[in-house]
Structures are given as C-alpha cells and as structure tokens.
Amino acid sequence: MTEHVVVVGGGLAGLAAACRLADAGARVTVLEARARLGGATFSFRRDGLVVDNGQHVLLRCYTEYLDFLRRLGVADRVHMQERFHVAVLGADGRRGELRRTGLPAPLHLAATLAGYRMLPVADRLRVLRAAQAMRRLDPADPVLDERSFGDWLAAHGQNAATVAALWNLITVAALNTDAAHASLALAAMVFRTALLDRADASDIGVPSVPLDALHAEPAAAYLRERGAEVRTRDAVRAVRPAGSGFEVVLDDRTVRADAVVLAVPPEPASRICPSDAVGEPGGWERLGSAPIVNVHVVYERRVTDEPFVAVVDSPVQWVFDRTSIAGTSQGQYLAVSVSAAHRWVDTPTAELRELFLGELGRLLPAARGTRSTEFFVTRERRATFRQAPGTARLRPAAVTGLPGLLLAGAWTATGWPDTMEGAVRSGHEAARLAINHLSGRRVGSVA
Structure with a gap:
C-alpha cells in the first residue's frame, strides 16, 4: 500500500491509527494543532518536576491499549498489579480494602465485598445482591442507555451509604460522573467488563514513567522509523472531497490525501468535516463534557x-x-x-x-x-464527554457520509467509556476501515 493517509490529531486515538496504518504500508502524515503529541495524556515540567496533566491508570481488561504499548515497545513502563487491590480510606478514620482472590469470577470479589469495612453488614449484603443482578445486564442494550445508573441502583435496594462507599467509588473514577447522572449502559459495561465477568480484568496498572515517555515520544519515534511524517503546530481548518480523495486545508497549504482519519474532539470534528459527512448538525457537540x-x-x-x-x-x-x-x-x-x-x-x-x-x-x-x-x-x-443517559445515540460510528473519511476518538461509538482503551480501540477501528477503503479502491481501479 502506497496511498497517503492523513491523520488529524496526535492524541491516543490518532497515534494508534497512525501506527497501524504505517504498519500496513500506508504513507502516513500526522497533523497536530498543538505543540505536543499525546492529546489528553501529556507531561510538562514545573520547578524540577515532571508532571502529568492528570493521573491515568489502566486495567488488565484494556487489551487493545496494552497491545498498543507492546507495539511501541513500552509495555514494561507500566506497573501492573498481580491481583486487584485498593486500599480505601474514610474521612472518619475508617480503613477498608477491595481485593480479589484467586477464585474464578464472580466469586473472586465475594469475600472482599462481604468483609468491606466501609459498610455495615446489612449494606454489604445489599451490594452483593445488586452485583448479582448487574451480571444479567447487557451493556449493548440501547434501552439501558436511556436510564440512569442511580435509578437502577435505587430499584435494586441500594441506599446512600452503598452508593457513596462503593458504587460511586468506581463510577466517578471510570465515567467522570456520579451514579445519579451516569448512563446505565456505560455503568454496566464498566462493572461487568472490569469487575464481574473476568477475575483478572480489574488488576490495576499505573505508568512508571511520565505520560510523554509512555505515549508521545515512543509513538513519534515508531512512526518516523516507518517513514511517517509527524507534524505539530499544524492546525487543520477543513477537509473537503477532491476527486477520489481529499484535500486537507491548513493555514499555509493544502495537503492531498487518499483517506483521512479525523481523530479530534467533537467540536473541532464538526467544524472540519464537510457538511455531507456529518449526520445531524450539532449532534456531536450535544455530548457535552x-x-x-x-x-x-x-x-x-x-x-x-x-x-x-x-x-x-x-x-x-x-x-x-x-x-x-x-x-x-x-x-x-x-x-x-x-x-x-x-x-x-x-x-x-x-x-x-x-x-x-x-x-x-x-x-x-x-x-x-x-x-x-x-x-x-x-x-x-x-x-x-458527558457520559449521561442518552449519549449512545449521539456518539457517531467511525464511518462518515464520505467513503475514506473516518472518525476516531474515545467519544465515538466504541461501546466503551471515555478511556485510554476507548481511544485506542477507536484509532484501530478507523485504521482498519481506511485500509479496507483503500484496498477496495485499488480493486475497483483494476476492474
């Protein structure tokens, strides 16, 4: 494959897409408007400290993200727990813990929930019953996305104590919102995928290096070794159809591309996309933040x-x-x-x-x-993005109304919450579709 693919955006989604495209033999150009790569995961220096903009962790169920790190040769820069274990502190001096045993799911968490000191015994039993009911939920059921997780918890016997001491402990960290305002579909996905369906899925990994050394620097090196061009401070203003491909419009020039992966947040994606590639006008922005x-x-x-x-x-x-x-x-x-x-x-x-x-x-x-x-x-x-009820219908698929123009980003319809795993999955999917599009175009030209 010698076709030119432009990836707009140098965050995790864009980098994952670019690396997969480069490995497939495409000529890849990454265009990032900011002075740095990494998107929502970046580092900076302050008074002798190397500071990450935010603390990011991963779970063992982040399979595509971990594959991405292995592709870059940096998987050893994450410290992964042998078994899930979290110490929990209460403002009143109480101390509890959540840990898994060596038993298969769902028994791996039964002992820790039954002995969870942040809740009285009666409330621990409430949690166990709700966890059992949650295993019967299908996160892909669109009906679940129309309901809040808080409503479901109340209907399954949870009270303010169980929500504060357990359910929100996970929900707020995973979905960036509390149970009362979270989509039941996304909450079910988090609890089932990370905690209930597979015993080792919840093991926590913490980067042992700054985020730039985990994502931006190794990805840039990986891409350049494969002939890709990686440019920062290069803002894309528009993408428009041109013949069998596209023109990518920048401030000082126009770049031709056979396919484009648009890996930017919803608002700039709406501005950059041609109108005939976008669904309902303004729909993406309604995801909020x-x-x-x-x-x-x-x-x-x-x-x-x-x-x-x-x-x-x-x-x-x-x-x-x-x-x-x-x-x-x-x-x-x-x-x-x-x-x-x-x-x-x-x-x-x-x-x-x-x-x-x-x-x-x-x-x-x-x-x-x-x-x-x-x-x-x-x-x-x-x-x-705001991971509230009703957001599933606002998250677009990777394909757009223009063949060869793909969307990527944790906000797209990955089925995952807005996480590093969701970002990488979206980038891989956009790259797969771009490769298929270019392959199909070659077959068509031969025919």
Whole structure:
C-alpha cells in the first residue's frame, strides 16, 4: 500500500491509527494543532518536576491499549498489579480494602465485598445482591442507555451509604460522573467488563514513567522509523472531497490525501468535516463534557507508603504517589485526582490549597505536621464527554457520509467509556476501515 493517509490529531486515538496504518504500508502524515503529541495524556515540567496533566491508570481488561504499548515497545513502563487491590480510606478514620482472590469470577470479589469495612453488614449484603443482578445486564442494550445508573441502583435496594462507599467509588473514577447522572449502559459495561465477568480484568496498572515517555515520544519515534511524517503546530481548518480523495486545508497549504482519519474532539470534528459527512448538525457537540481537576502536593518528607489509595466521604477521591515518576528524590509528591469536578474546576487555587491540605491531613496522619513545599492545580475542563443517559445515540460510528473519511476518538461509538482503551480501540477501528477503503479502491481501479 502506497496511498497517503492523513491523520488529524496526535492524541491516543490518532497515534494508534497512525501506527497501524504505517504498519500496513500506508504513507502516513500526522497533523497536530498543538505543540505536543499525546492529546489528553501529556507531561510538562514545573520547578524540577515532571508532571502529568492528570493521573491515568489502566486495567488488565484494556487489551487493545496494552497491545498498543507492546507495539511501541513500552509495555514494561507500566506497573501492573498481580491481583486487584485498593486500599480505601474514610474521612472518619475508617480503613477498608477491595481485593480479589484467586477464585474464578464472580466469586473472586465475594469475600472482599462481604468483609468491606466501609459498610455495615446489612449494606454489604445489599451490594452483593445488586452485583448479582448487574451480571444479567447487557451493556449493548440501547434501552439501558436511556436510564440512569442511580435509578437502577435505587430499584435494586441500594441506599446512600452503598452508593457513596462503593458504587460511586468506581463510577466517578471510570465515567467522570456520579451514579445519579451516569448512563446505565456505560455503568454496566464498566462493572461487568472490569469487575464481574473476568477475575483478572480489574488488576490495576499505573505508568512508571511520565505520560510523554509512555505515549508521545515512543509513538513519534515508531512512526518516523516507518517513514511517517509527524507534524505539530499544524492546525487543520477543513477537509473537503477532491476527486477520489481529499484535500486537507491548513493555514499555509493544502495537503492531498487518499483517506483521512479525523481523530479530534467533537467540536473541532464538526467544524472540519464537510457538511455531507456529518449526520445531524450539532449532534456531536450535544455530548457535552465533564471536567477533572488534579491537585499536586509536594511534602518535605514522606507521608504515606501506599502507591495509591481511594477515599470516600471527602473531596479527595484518589491519591497517587508520584515521587519517583516525577524525578524527585526529596520529600514526597502526591497527586490527588478529582473526577466529576464541576464544583472545583473554577475554584481559586488558594481555596483548594486550604481545603485539600486539610483533607490530606485528616486522611494521612503523617501529613498533618508536614510542610508542603509545592502546591499547584491542573484543570482539564473537557476531560471526557458527558457520559449521561442518552449519549449512545449521539456518539457517531467511525464511518462518515464520505467513503475514506473516518472518525476516531474515545467519544465515538466504541461501546466503551471515555478511556485510554476507548481511544485506542477507536484509532484501530478507523485504521482498519481506511485500509479496507483503500484496498477496495485499488480493486475497483483494476476492474
């Protein structure tokens, strides 16, 4: 294959598509408007620290994402748990844990749910009954997407305590929204795929290097080794049909392409796409967005030995030790990941400092008398699309109304939530369709 494919967008979806296309023999050009690759997963430097814009983790069920890392030769840059285990802290001093045993699913979680100290015994039984009922849900059933997860939980005997101490612990982190506002279809997909259907699916992987060293740098090297062109600071303004292919319009030139993969968020995708390639005008933008806030704290000495902990009944949701990843040997660098962060995304840093340092002092006794030497906040206002009921019908397929123009991105109709796995799956699917389109065009020209 010698046809030219332009991939618009250098996030995970675009990089995954470009790598697969390059391996298929296509001549690939990646065009990224920003000065960096990585999309929603990137790193930057601040006062001697290497900082990720947000804390990203993966699960063993992220099969295509893990294959992507193996393709790039960086799978060893992720620390993967041998068995799922999460320490859970309560703001009132309680401590629980979630862990799997060596038993097959669904028995692998029965013991930990039955003994979960963050809930009284009666509520643990409620959770077990609801988990059993959830295994009977089909995430692909479109009816489920019209209902909220919160409504389903209430109908299956869950109360405020079980939602706060368990269901939202997972839902908020996975869907960037709480159960009351989450699509039941997406929630069922998360709980079934990650926790209920396969025993090892929930094992957690945490990058052991900054995100740039995990995604952007190795992907750029991989592509250039295969003759691809990777350009940053090159914004695409439009894609329009031209003969049997396309013209990709930039500020200073026009690039010809035999196929185009548009791997950008919904709003720019709507602007760039020709009108006859888009379905309902404005439909993609109606997906909306949800923010994530990350609070970064450096203490002058270590305050916890946990690599990460989950938290209930506190503005703090998850805490990660990023000391070694950030390249510092002094003190301890903690990142607090706060999803569904509408309440905090516009709060001044000074107020967040007072609140979160106080909360960390309550949760981690060693932090109470330890001075923080750095405190800063990163805010991703459009971290994910809004994963609410009714969004499935707004997520477009990879194909568009123009053969050879494909969409990619975690917001497209992958069947997955807005995750790294969803992004990579979308890129692989767009690449597969582009290859099929070009192969079919060659056969047609011969005929």
